Amino acid sequence: MPNLFAKTLHLFTGGPISSKKRPLKKYSERDLLRMESAIGRDLFGPIPAGHQREFFCLDARTWIWYERWLDPQTRKQQEQTTRYEVHSNGIIKIQEGQPYIVLEGQELENLKTAVQIYHERVMRDIYHRNHLTGEPFPVTQ
């Protein structure tokens, strides 16, 4: 899925996504994904020193975990993108060069918990909506 990775990369590197001008819009999709990822990156525990982590919902069927770090042995940047795809029969974990894995056991539980917290916090802190109803919080004076 080269398009998916290209889109993901563009979202974080600032590459051109759309030339469509949005003068009246406060945030772009990229802005929102960055804000969401700022919440998502902390959900899986402490990030090791020298690591950059992103975790965010790309679309209705895809969750992305991106990790980049400096290899102390080779002094080269390493990166890994893990894609969790939602299929009707379960969650498929996809990593480059690895066989597809149907997520189960503790890893599945961890992902579910992370998504629940992500959903709750992103809806509340970024979109100011109730994560159970999707409705905006009433404006308080």
Added chain:
Amino acid sequence: MSETTNPGNVIDMQAFRANQSEPEALPENKSELAEVRRFPVVADHGGRPHVRTIGTQKRGDREITFNPLEQDYTPQSPENIAPEAEELFKAALDIMKARAAVTDILTQEEQTAVSDAAYIELLAEQNAPTTQQRLSSAA
């Protein structure tokens, strides 16, 4: 522990579907398919993606139902979707709708259409025969 982290809190998909405004309600059986608004569906034809619609088409004097999966389109009960898939899917849909509302990328009607199309795609995937089933039917 929040309500969403309660393992006993099963998402009510009937309510979820009921929230979809008419006439986007999903068909309960094939006979109702013609009544469904036409949703774009990406079908792969020999590596060439085609955007087509679910619905009926006239072929001569016959009216046939387009079937993106080349089999009867009979959505199964949502209860057959893996709970974890349902959970992640619903969370993602909520977030996408909230995003769209902020960025004003889509109108409300378009948001609903995107949600419905994605949900139909998920349901349709359930009906896709497995490789084993394809081999068995071909034999």
